[in-house]
Amino acid sequence: MSLLQEENEEDPSFISEFVRWGSFNDMLLEPVKVNEKFIPDTFLKHPSCTKNASLLITDAEENETTFLIRPFVRQHYLTDFSYSQAKLICNFSQQYNWGYLDSEILSEFLHREVCIPRSSTKKVVLNVMPKMLNVLKVVNTQDPRFSSELVISGSYNDKLQVSEPDEFDFLVPLKDFPKIIPPCLPEHLAKSDTVPLVVFPLKAETASPFSWEAEDVSDPLRANEYLVNPIKVMCIFKKYVQTAVQHLELTDNITVCKHYQGTPALTLIVQQGNTKTKVDLVPFVKDPYNYWHLAWPREGSKWPSAEKIEECKMMGVDLVAKNTVFWRYSFSRIENFLLESIDADGGCRKDSLRILKKIQIDHWELQYKKVLASYHLKLTLFWACEKHPNSSSWSDLAMSFRRLVDCLIGHLSKMHLPHYFVDEVNMFRTDNDSKVKLQELCEEVKKLKRNPKYYLSTEA
Template identity: 50%
Template sequence: MLCAGFSWGSLDSKVLSKFLNEEVWISREESKKALDKALSKVTTILQCMEERDPRFGSQPHKSGSYIERLQVSDPDEFDFMVPLEEFPKLVPVKVPFQLQLQHPSPPVDKSYVAVCLHLFPYTSPWQKNDVSELVQEGRIIIPKKVMSTFKKNVIQALETMKQRGSVDVHQLRQGTPAVTFTMTHNRNEIDVDLVPFIKDPFVTWSLPWPRFLRAWPSTDKIEKVKKTGVDLVAKHPLYWRYSFSRAERVLLEGIDSDGGCRRASLQILKKIRIDFWERKFGKVLVSYHLKTVLFWACEAYPQSCDWTDLSTSFKRLVDILIYSLSHMHLPHYFLGSDVNLFRKDCWPKLYNLCYEVKKFRRNPEWYLEED
């Protein structure tokens, strides 16, 4: 087996609690001030944009670690999802080969889908060539074009507001579904991600979740997740990627209403990733991986009594992380084993990271008490 190694060393819940209180928890008040500043700027930009191009909504959805109450570092990054408006019916479609040649792009797995407007008897502002291309079935909405148009609108809005000099808009990067800009708050820089998304475009829930014979989450929670739906974000030039950001927030709501230690365990693991592993290996392991580990752990250990002790709860997350790294496979929580969240080009670094996590498991208190 890959990454075989060390068993658990001593780990007292008091040590974890001290680390949580002194190193992990940050002021929600200070974070809220920074968020309010960012939200005010974002809302003004989107309202200005909507006057010029009503396809992009003016009411942002807060997203990311702050709104999920999982933030473990200084409040210098915030995410907002921007709804795309005025869509008629959207349907999945196979991308014609000719269109693939026009837009060379990486291969995709089952977390991606191409979508097409079925126009008759409708007309839609999304028919325009700046965001779509004509095919036999109708018009395919091209993520790359949508992102380019969205960024152009953001820059034009800032110029209209005469704030272009106070905000630094970053270059678009392939594989990133956001337009990012940097602003200043109390002499500190804040990075803001604006993520255009298609809100729950499908009529029915057709995904392989929930799994058969699972005991977590509850039936009521499952129905709430399904009602929230699955969204689409522009993470690929030709294909939209399923986004479960809003659904995951539903899963996290009240996750420790039974007095458990699930959220605290995840926050500790996130902080350890930042302080120890990211410095050495970069961002091959990210917060989304760890949140996925938590969801799998909750499904594997569905009872309240499984999460009453902080040390036991934290160990469960680390053990599942090591198991996933050992097999170089972390299944997507909603889409299952067909979608591996560990990118193949990151496997060499992930292999070395696995050994590092094993070392942590052998002597965790040394890491946690290190000055």
């Protein structure tokens, strides 16, 4: 096994990490020969290296190899390592400032605090789904442009729910939308995730009061061009939903909430006895463009696979209402597709994300919900997967969780989290108050890194 013997005991997490990495039986070392090499700077810069320390690597036959760590002095007593030995030292170097953490602790937390009984989720779904489908059927009879289909979205569909099932997101497809050419935008818009939605009129013989160039949902732009107005679409959708709720005599069970401009969802509160469930209905334009026009994937990216990328492109980017003029790109269907099989190799990516989401809700949401939402964590996972595309990087729960948290700290420290599919867009708020909050949150996440057991214990 491997041990760290260090005279300075001011930082217990420094010691525990060495013990942690020394516990792998498959890393037992063969007898080694000492050669001259230098100690990586990461050893020397660690704050705990204030006194001399020795790392003892001992193989199954009790043969020891020792190299000294002296602060700010490069020593030349490192060995010629085999592959397994090099892997051990690499892990030690990369993880030197993590507190003690192993997969057993994380797995116990996952099953104790994160997993939701399927029975409770099923009960809520059986209450909500039939009501929503009935409402949309009535909406569709009023205006066939709104589909009666419900596309399940959000954390429930991604299988990432970590709290009681009291929120559901549904996409409502807008029907009979003509395929359009991606617009040529000025530079300041080309680097955003919002676009105008311009349609051309249908042929006269097929035109109807429910076409997308009709006055109730669009504004004239130029000759034979109409701008589909997001505000008009959301207003008319809300009117139809309210009428449907009244028609179905569900006003005692369903409350239609006020719609705020710039919000792509119409929120309903569905009540069953003492249980209230929040439901977001999001009208969306499914794959309106006649080709994939975004600069994704990035050159040299090895995740996701080429096959998955082609399937994503075939699914296409969707649009949801944003404000008076612009629609916003939506990648909900693509994100769900990627998450569906993200751990087909037996990895622990999803479990790591669910654990981090639970910690975020329990410890950070109250103070930092304006700067860090669950969607930020999902994007962080995608970036971490692209940075570490190999299956071996995610085969262990503790290793996976470390990678995800380290990736989050990296983005928080830079106050920059690019959208995974439109990387010119920073998903973090950049006003002064948000910057202060992001800095504070970064320090909080570093506390998780130094002392994960506190956040994973029942008493926390």
